[in-house]
Amino acid sequence: MRILVLGGDGYLGWPTSMxxxxxxxxxxxxxxxxxxxxxxxxxxxxxxxxxxLKKRAERFEAESGYEVDVEIGDCxxxxxxxxxxxxxxxxxxxxxxxxxxxxxxxxxxxEGKKTIxxxxxxxxNVIQAVKEHAPDCxxxxxxxxxxxxxxxxxxxxxxIEIEHNGRSDEFLFPRQxxxxxxxxxxxxxxxxxxxxxxxxxxVTDLMQGPVYGLSTPQADLHEDLSPNFHYDDIxxxxxxxxxxxxxxxxxxxxxxxxxxxxxxLNLNDTLQCVELAAxxxxxxxxLRILNQYTETFSxxxxxxxxxxxxNDMGLDxxxxxxxxxxxxPEDHYYNPTNTGLLELGLEPHYMTDEVVxxxxxxVLEHEERIDEDKILPRVSWND
Amino acid sequence: MRILVLGGDGYLGWPTSMxxxxxxxxxxxxxxxxxxxxxxxxxxxxxxxxxxLKKRAERFEAESGYEVDVEIGDCxxxxxxxxxxxxxxxxxxxxxxxxxxxxxxxxxxxEGKKTIxxxxxxxxNVIQAVKEHAPDCxxxxxxxxxxxxxxxxxxxxxxIEIEHNGRSDEFLFPRQxxxxxxxxxxxxxxxxxxxxxxxxxxVTDLMQGPVYGLSTPQADLHEDLSPNFHYDDIxxxxxxxxxxxxxxxxxxxxxxxxxxxxxxLNLNDTLQCVELAAxxxxxxxxLRILNQYTETFSxxxxxxxxxxxxNDMGLDxxxxxxxxxxxxPEDHYYNPTNTGLLELGLEPHYMTDEVVxxxxxxVLEHEERIDEDKILPRVSWND
Numbered sequence: 001m002r003i004l005v006l007g008g009d010g011y012l013g014w015p016t017s018m019x020x021x022x023x024x025x026x027x028x029x030x031x032x033x034x035x036x037x038x039x040x041x042x043x044x045x046x047x048x049x050x051x052x053l054k055k056r057a058e059r060f061e062a063e064s065g066y067e068v069d070v071e072i073g074d075c076x077x078x079x080x081x082x083x084x085x086x087x088x089x090x091x092x093x094x095x096x097x098x099x100x101x102x103x104x105x106x107x108x109x110x111e112g113k114k115t116i117x118x119x120x121x122x123x124x125n126v127i128q129a130v131k132e133h134a135p136d137c138x139x140x141x142x143x144x145x146x147x148x149x150x151x152x153x154x155x156x157x158x159x160i161e162i163e164h165n166g167r168s169d170e171f172l173f174p175r176q177x178x179x180x181x182x183x184x185x186x187x188x189x190x191x192x193x194x195x196x197x198x199x200x201x202x203v204t205d206l207m208q209g210p211v212y213g214l215s216t217p218q219a220d221l222h223e224d225l226s227p228n229f230h231y232d233d234i235x236x237x238x239x240x241x242x243x244x245x246x247x248x249x250x251x252x253x254x255x256x257x258x259x260x261x262x263x264x265l266n267l268n269d270t271l272q273c274v275e276l277a278a279x280x281x282x283x284x285x286x287l288r289i290l291n292q293y294t295e296t297f298s299x300x301x302x303x304x305x306x307x308x309x310x311n312d313m314g315l316d317x318x319x320x321x322x323x324x325x326x327x328x329p330e331d332h333y334y335n336p337t338n339t340g341l342l343e344l345g346l347e348p349h350y351m352t353d354e355v356v357x358x359x360x361x362x363v364l365e366h367e368e369r370i371d372e373d374k375i376l377p378r379v380s381w382n383d
Numbered sequence: 384m385r386i387l388v389l390g391g392d393g394y395l396g397w398p399t400s401m402x403x404x405x406x407x408x409x410x411x412x413x414x415x416x417x418x419x420x421x422x423x424x425x426x427x428x429x430x431x432x433x434x435x436l437k438k439r440a441e442r443f444e445a446e447s448g449y450e451v452d453v454e455i456g457d458c459x460x461x462x463x464x465x466x467x468x469x470x471x472x473x474x475x476x477x478x479x480x481x482x483x484x485x486x487x488x489x490x491x492x493x494e495g496k497k498t499i500x501x502x503x504x505x506x507x508n509v510i511q512a513v514k515e516h517a518p519d520c521x522x523x524x525x526x527x528x529x530x531x532x533x534x535x536x537x538x539x540x541x542x543i544e545i546e547h548n549g550r551s552d553e554f555l556f557p558r559q560x561x562x563x564x565x566x567x568x569x570x571x572x573x574x575x576x577x578x579x580x581x582x583x584x585x586v587t588d589l590m591q592g593p594v595y596g597l598s599t600p601q602a603d604l605h606e607d608l609s610p611n612f613h614y615d616d617i618x619x620x621x622x623x624x625x626x627x628x629x630x631x632x633x634x635x636x637x638x639x640x641x642x643x644x645x646x647x648l649n650l651n652d653t654l655q656c657v658e659l660a661a662x663x664x665x666x667x668x669x670l671r672i673l674n675q676y677t678e679t680f681s682x683x684x685x686x687x688x689x690x691x692x693x694n695d696m697g698l699d700x701x702x703x704x705x706x707x708x709x710x711x712p713e714d715h716y717y718n719p720t721n722t723g724l725l726e727l728g729l730e731p732h733y734m735t736d737e738v739v740x741x742x743x744x745x746v747l748e749h750e751e752r753i754d755e756d757k758i759l760p761r762v763s764w765n766d
Contacts, residue, residue: 078492109461109511116507120499120570128492152552153545162536162545162557167716169535174545174554176576183577187503187570193559194566198710198764327581333550381581 002026003278004088006075006126007096008068009053010035011228012142012211012270016094017057018218018225019271020278021066028088029053030097032074034118035228035235038104044232044374047244047366048214051224063221076121078128085129085137092278093130095141097122098188101234102146102179103325103379112180119184120191127195138202138281140274143189145209145263145293145336146182147175150329155336158205158289178328179381193287200284204277209263209293211270212239212351214362227267229363232374233325238299239264239306239359241375246310246317247363248370255377256324258300259331263293263338266349276344290340294348309356325377385409386661387471389458389509390479391451392436393418394611395525395594395653399477400440401601401608402654403661404449411471412436413480415457417501418611418618421487427615427757430627430749431597434607446604459504461511468512468520475661476513478524480505481571484617485529485562486708486762495563502567503574510578521585521664523657526572528592528646528676528719529565530558533712538719541588541672561711562764576670583667587660592646592676594653595622595734597745610650612746615757616708621682622647622689622742624758629693629700630746631753638760639707641683642714646676646721649732659727673723677731692739708760 003020007013008029017029031053039045051059057068073080075097098119099105105115123141130137148155160173172193175186192203219225230236231244242252265273273292282288297305303319310317324330342348349355363370386403390396391412400412414436422428434442440451456463458480481502482488488498506524513520531538543556555576558569575586602608613619614627625635648656656675665671680688686702693700707713725731732738746753 078496109515112511113461113504113507116503117500120503121496124496124499128495132492151554153547153550156547160545160547160557162543164536164539164543167536171534171557171559174543174557176554180577183573186573190566190569190573191563194563 001091001278002089004084004090004093005029005096006093007031007098008070009033010096013096014056015216015219015227015267015271016274017068018060019216019275021068022064022218028069028071029057030071030073030075030084032072034099038101039235042104042234044230044234046228046230047363047369048226048229050226050228056224059222059224060218063225064218075125076118078125081125081129082133085133089134090137092138092140093126094274095123095126095139099181102181103234105179105181106381107379115181116184120187123188123191127192127201130201131195131199138204138278139192140277141188141192141203141205143205143207144182144185145207145291146177147186147189147207148173148336149176149178150332150334151176152333157291157337157340158207178326196285196287202282202284202286204282204288204290206273206277206290206292208270209265210237210239211265211267212237213267213359215358216268216271233377233379238302242303242306243359243363244370245375246306246315246360247367248372249316250372251318251320252303252306253320253322253376254299254303255322255326257330258303258321259298260328261296261298261332261334263291263296263336264351265292265294266351266355268349269294269346272346273341276341276346280344291336291338292341293338295350296334305353306356309353310360313357313360325380327381384474384661385471387467387473387476388412388479389476390414390481391453392416393479396479397439398599398602398610398650398654399657400451401443402599402658404451405447405601406658411452411454412440413454413456413458413467415455417482421484422618425487425617427613427617429611429613430746430752431609431612433609433611439607442605442607443601446608447601458508459501461508464508464512465516468516472517473520475521475523476509477657478506478509478522482564485564486617488562488564489764490762498564499567503570506571506574510575510584513584514578514582521587521661523660524571524575524586524588526588526590527565527568528590528674529560530569530572530590531556531719532559532561533715533717534559535716540674540720540723541590561709579668579670585665585667585669587665587671587673589656589660589673589675591653592648593620593622594648594650595620596650596738596742598741599651599654616760616762621685625686625689626742626746627753628758629689629698629743630750631755632699633755634701634703635686635689636703636705636759637682637686638705638709640713641686641704642681643711644679644681644715644717646674646679646719647734648675648677649734649738651732652677652729655729656724659724659729663727674719674721675724676721678733679717688736689739692736693743696740696743708763710764
């Protein structure tokens with residue numbers, strides 16, 4: 001299959017590109033290094049240095065014999081996107097090409113504007129390029145579980161039948177998020193759904209929870225092939241922040257009460273999910289929404305597990321609650337569904353103590369590079 | 384009250400500016416002539432020539448003694464918007480500054496991109512300018528009934544309580560539209576709602592149906608003060624198209640079956656509604672959604688009324704069904720609610736035969752300027 005990976009330099013994009021190449025697909029990875037640029041501008045560089053995308057692809061070919069083609073360019077530039085689609089004629093496009101940081105989107109006017117314009121224009125360009133130049137191409141779009149927020153009712157997979165005054169109809173589940181970044185993902189879904197039903201595009205929107213992990217069969221071939229590991233307040237997840245804090249000997253900083261529940265998944269399961277989506281395309285005119293996570297737990301549970309495993313490894317791990325820089329419920333109902341990907345064949349890798357230990361060992365290898373100034377929140381939603 | 388009208392040169396913006404000025408308010412009307420530019424580019428000029436905004440304001444002051452201040456500039460330019468908000472310190476901002484044509488948004492890539500970027504950036508700039516420079520300012524945003532589309536259940540005013548698996552929660556009504564333009568209005572609402580609940584802004588989102596009419600107390604003072612009357616396929620409404628076709632002696636062109644039902648209102652009622660919203664601001668943190676129309680009827684009913692009145696006036700009016708260039712249901716359930724504005728005091732002006740006769744007479748005065756090439760659809764959703 002010809003698979004185009006937009007955002008191919010990202011935490012998910014690079015492992016996805018290697019994974020599909022190792023499965024024998026023709027892979028073209030596209031990126032403009034927006035994340036690297038923002039990381040540099042906000043002093044949020046990743047813990048483990050990663051070569052640029054072309055160098056990574058060269059290293060990957062040398063180690064594995066598999067090829068990932070690379071194009072450096074901006075997905076918000078339609079002339080560039082048109083050329084890519086015309087020349088490569090993808091059968092599947094995996095669209096990760098978005099500004100992915102919620103705190104960055106809340107920093108100020110320019111960062112918010114960049115987030116809106118980058119994400120909406122990249123998605124609009126993907127839609128238009130498929131419509132004009134590759135109408136049979138299946139769009140696999142990375143959404144986020146954050147689009148749903150934390151409603152007080154069960155979260156289905158994308159769609160809900162609503163009964164009202166004795167009649168009923170089916171709708172996109174009404175979504176309500178916790179940041180401007182997440183709001184742009186809601187907009188993406190609305191945009192895709194409009195073009196799907198009007199122009200018979202084929203789209204799978206993967207509502208993904210926070211992903212953790214650094215080890216994949218391909219990434220493990222060489223240190224240069226490592227996924228990006230961000231532990232900073234801009235691109236880092238709670239998992240990564242806690243891992244680094246455990247290693248650095250500073251308390252794990254739980255935002256607020258720590259009752260925030262999310263659906264998590266292992267990086268290897270992201271690769272499985274995206275592959276399952278690509279291998280099972282939808283019919284023209286269908287928007288399939290799949291909730292992409294394997295288990296839910298609270299921030300407190302996450303901190304306690306990392307504390308427990310860390311202490312067993314001889315680290316001295318404390319937990320500290322700090323003011324929540326975000327505007328989000330800290331004690332809420334959360335009951336999403338995730339059967340769609342399991343039915344397609346997903347075999348989950350859970351966050352076992354062994355998995356946590358493996359991540360801590362990996363961070364320990366780079367302990368000397370930890371910069372504690374990057375860890376604590378520098379962006380507050382309401383200030 | 385200091386009232387800032389963004390999009391002050393538009394069909395609604397100019398009458399709104401005159402109306403508030405005549406009520407004794409300080410009015411600043413802002414526009415960048417985007418609609419005039421697009422009208423020229425698409426050969427869609429209005430039937431009645433209108434002087435530019437500065438000239439209209441001069442004429443209005445000469446005729447009425449009331450002043451409308453004018454600034455020509457682009458609401459997607461934040462430096463411009465910041466200056467306006469800092470200098471004028473509006474207590475109410477009426478935000479009409481959007482690309483308002485559904486057919487234009489569907490013409491092609493550039494037109495679609497312009498619609499997304501103009502509408503989202505203008506709305507984001509309004510939000511940011513209020514948040515930074517006029518936090519008590521009440522935002523009165525023009526939405527559209529088109530955001531709801533035509534669901535098979537009753538349409539409430541913005542919010543719906545959803546019961547699901549034995550629990551319930553309140554949500555923004557899940558919206559699903561018929562064009563890219565309408566999709567940008569859904570995005571606007573999501574953007575406003577995020578900033579309202581996170582930063583305690585005050586917003587009223589007016590979900591308006593198609594507006595008709597040329598006569599208001601201020602517009603009637605002088606021909607130069609006329610609202611824009613578009614009968615073309617880009618900016619024209621079905622009402623205006625039928626009025627012009629009746630006068631031109633060509634059949635009224637109903638798109639498809641003609642069973643499309645919408646909620647209509649008189650231009651004078653738009654002025655009332657916007658004034659009622661401005662006079663009754665919401666509390667900080669509230670997004671009030673009001674459905675702004677006074678009566679519903681189908682395209683067939685509309686055509687038949689204009690045919691009947693036209694024939695009584697001695698015109699020879701036929702009706703012809705043509706292929707629908709849009710992708711929309713032509714026979715559907717439609718039961719929206721509109722009690723909110725009535726409870727605030729709206730006194731509706733309905734589309735009586737006398738009102739239709741008045742509009743036909745006005746078009747007859749400009750019969751020689753009718754260009755039939757502008758009337759038939761030049762943009763098809765699916766071609």
